[in-house]
Amino acid sequence: MDLRLDSLGVTIDGHDLIQDLSLDVPDGRIVGLVGPNGSGKSTALRCVYRALKPSRGTVWFGGEDLTGLSLRDGARRLSALTQEGGTDLDFTVEEVVALGRAPHKHGNEPLTERESELCREAMHRLDVAHLASRGVLALSGGERQRVLVARALVQEPEILVLDEPTNHLDVRHQIELLSMLKGGDLTVLVVLHDLNLAAAACDRLGVLDDGRVVAEGTPSEVLTEELVRDVFGVAANVVPHPLSGAPQLLYSLESSSAMRGHTR
Amino acid sequence: MSSSPVSAHTTDPSVPAVPDDRQPRQTSAPVRRFGSPTGITVAAIVLSIALVGSVLLAVGLGPAVISPADTARYIWAGVTGGRIGADEATTYQIVWQIRTPRVLLAVVVGAGLSVVGVAIQAMVRNALADPFVLGVSSGASVGAVTVSVFGVLTAMGIYAVSVGAFLGALLASALVYTAAYGRTGVTPLRLVLTGVAMSFGFQAVMSVIVYFAPSSEATSTVLFWTMGSFGAATWGSLPVVVGAVLAAIVVLRRNGRRLDVMAMGDETAASLGVDAAKMRRGLFVLTSLVTGAMVAVSGAIGFVGLVMPHLVRIVVGAGHARVFTIAPLAGAIFMVWVDLVSRTLVAPRELPLGVITALVGVPVFITLMRRRGYLFGGR
Numbered sequence A: 001m002d003l004r005l006d007s008l009g010v011t012i013d014g015h016d017l018i019q020d021l022s023l024d025v026p027d028g029r030i031v032g033l034v035g036p037n038g039s040g041k042s043t044a045l046r047c048v049y050r051a052l053k054p055s056r057g058t059v060w061f062g063g064e065d066l067t068g069l070s071l072r073d074g075a076r077r078l079s080a081l082t083q084e085g086g087t088d089l090d091f092t093v094e095e096v097v098a099l100g101r102a103p104h105k106h107g108n109e110p111l112t113e114r115e116s117e118l119c120r121e122a123m124h125r126l127d128v129a130h131l132a133s134r135g136v137l138a139l140s141g142g143e144r145q146r147v148l149v150a151r152a153l154v155q156e157p158e159i160l161v162l163d164e165p166t167n168h169l170d171v172r173h174q175i176e177l178l179s180m181l182k183g184g185d186l187t188v189l190v191v192l193h194d195l196n197l198a199a200a201a202c203d204r205l206g207v208l209d210d211g212r213v214v215a216e217g218t219p220s221e222v223l224t225e226e227l228v229r230d231v232f233g234v235a236a237n238v239v240p241h242p243l244s245g246a247p248q249l250l251y252s253l254e255s256s257s258a259m260r261g262h263t264r
Numbered sequence B: 001m002s003s004s005p006v007s008a009h010t011t012d013p014s015v016p017a018v019p020d021d022r023q024p025r026q027t028s029a030p031v032r033r034f035g036s037p038t039g040i041t042v043a044a045i046v047l048s049i050a051l052v053g054s055v056l057l058a059v060g061l062g063p064a065v066i067s068p069a070d071t072a073r074y075i076w077a078g079v080t081g082g083r084i085g086a087d088e089a090t091t092y093q094i095v096w097q098i099r100t101p102r103v104l105l106a107v108v109v110g111a112g113l114s115v116v117g118v119a120i121q122a123m124v125r126n127a128l129a130d131p132f133v134l135g136v137s138s139g140a141s142v143g144a145v146t147v148s149v150f151g152v153l154t155a156m157g158i159y160a161v162s163v164g165a166f167l168g169a170l171l172a173s174a175l176v177y178t179a180a181y182g183r184t185g186v187t188p189l190r191l192v193l194t195g196v197a198m199s200f201g202f203q204a205v206m207s208v209i210v211y212f213a214p215s216s217e218a219t220s221t222v223l224f225w226t227m228g229s230f231g232a233a234t235w236g237s238l239p240v241v242v243g244a245v246l247a248a249i250v251v252l253r254r255n256g257r258r259l260d261v262m263a264m265g266d267e268t269a270a271s272l273g274v275d276a277a278k279m280r281r282g283l284f285v286l287t288s289l290v291t292g293a294m295v296a297v298s299g300a301i302g303f304v305g306l307v308m309p310h311l312v313r314i315v316v317g318a319g320h321a322r323v324f325t326i327a328p329l330a331g332a333i334f335m336v337w338v339d340l341v342s343r344t345l346v347a348p349r350e351l352p353l354g355v356i357t358a359l360v361g362v363p364v365f366i367t368l369m370r371r372r373g374y375l376f377g378g379r
Helices: A041-048 A071-077 A093-104 A113-125 A141-154 A171-183 A195-201 A225-232 A253-262 B005-011 B037-060 B068-080 B086-123 B136-150 B154-180 B188-212 B217-227 B235-254 B256-262 B266-271 B276-298 B304-316 B320-344 B353-372
Strands: A003-012 A015-025 A030-034 A056-061 A078-081 A159-163 A187-191 A204-209 A212-217 A236-240 A247-251
Touching: A003 A041, A015 A030, A015 A041, A015 A056, A015 A187, A015 A204, A015 A212, A030 A041, A030 A195, A041 A078, A041 A159, A041 A187, A071 A078, A071 A093, A078 A141, A078 B266, A093 A113, A093 A141, A093 B256, A113 A141, A141 A159, A141 A171, A171 A195, A195 A247, A204 A225, A212 A225, A225 A236, B037 B068, B037 B086, B037 B304, B037 B320, B068 B086, B086 B235, B086 B256, B086 B276, B086 B304, B086 B320, B136 B154, B136 B188, B136 B217, B136 B276, B154 B188, B154 B235, B154 B276, B188 B217, B217 B353, B235 B256, B235 B276, B235 B320, B256 B266, B256 B276, B256 B320, B266 B276, B304 B320, B304 B353, B320 B353
Parallel strands: A030 A187, A030 A204, A078 A159, A159 A187
Antiparallel strands: A003 A015, A003 A056, A204 A212, A236 A247
16 A cells, blocks of 8 residues: 655644645555654654644545545555653553554554454564563663564554654664664654665655655655755765665764854 | 572573563562453442442431431332331331431532543643533532522422533533634643633632522521532432432443553544544533533542542553543542531531541542552653
């Protein structure tokens, strides 16, 4: 199932958070959304996972307008990792993961054996199986983040939307998570801050600046030294990864601070 | 090579580095408990039996002590319309007309306050919320005092004050909701803040009325509504509140999983197919009506609705379906005993219920919280 953001605009209190934002996420591909703080990445994602109604434009889900689907029907096909850190109540890890089945269940209907197996498998994949009966409030930030990703997977979506999934994760779990996405066949729209990880993990990248898409294409097309300087305001040398050939950015701290005055 | 078994797996270079977070931290000792489906069923059955036993004991105890067997016999006679000997008529009257409605009211209000407490805490996502945080109790007091001082609603007869309290509660809720409503709808924090602020306003209005009131009746009405009592219980006052509380328990329990989802945050809830704003509106209407119905017959009994939800979560975990199974039973039992203590401890005087709920509940709560490593709202 492909996902298409078509001329989305969000205006809140007279401020345009995103304007005329169009982006294609082809079936089975991973598309990354990158951009500086406040560029509208999370706002765009909120429109996709239905936490926010776009002021203008449409989110197309395959051939369907997303607003035509009920919240619940949408949630059966698209799941999301939001930036919300979880809950005030001390649910156990397995309870939180099992909530991923909520859109598929009526009332308090218990999980079937297949669904419980699905939860166990997701917890295993995200390396949180050993925490299953622990309360989520006692977890570290990274553990909690992995629990929430497991929950999103258990939803069995066709499309997965992730807002900074690598937040709080140690390097090993960052790599594992992105490898898992790359190895899977889900359609993924993901916001990432680490441009090198984005270049390695994503098939395509959209660069947001001030609510607009300023560049779109494969990582090597998009991540050029000029773009990084213009959009992010940092000097970087872009070199190909010795093994994969994906563009990788090398920053140099002195020159970054030296040039801060005359960018943007 | 002398490595202890404990450190072996972290120092052995052949084993890939194990992240620190794999080590269970001692600060969160096993919190659960009776969380399994069978555990819940067993707990519910045990609590139900305990509740029936408590009711029989509580109906039997008082200035005239009646054995549980006799109590059961009188109640049975009352329910089935059976015959009672003439020599027992007075005792029967005490049991059936005075104590039974009172104890049943304690059952219903105890259950209701616990359940509404859980619902309100979920609705405003705040561990400190209780059924009265949205101004319902002070609104009810204003309504009740208005009725008793100005003599309005006389057409309602003996229920005038209760009806006044109920209307006051609803009016207060409506005002709080309207005032809290903003561009982005009603956010949990705005709702709580508005409720707390408006409560002070309602209390001020009530004080003004009482201050200028000619009769001392207003003062005792205020006392009744702010401290809470089951002293005014009659059979006639039961049906509405019983209906309201039962309906609330059923509806809330059915929505257990949706409430779990809502607890994950509004945005996550949307991604899981639950419209938190809509849910919050529904919860607001439900909890206002039920709290209003309870306050109208028993006044505002504090503490139960705040602490019982936490107590139950400590034992059964956070899942709302489980909490809504156990909380009504636990709250009912607690309230029956609190009422019993309130009317027997310094008989013939009655202690205000709020005093006892706090005196008994606070130590129990703090002990449990410290022993079980309960976490709410963070570490």
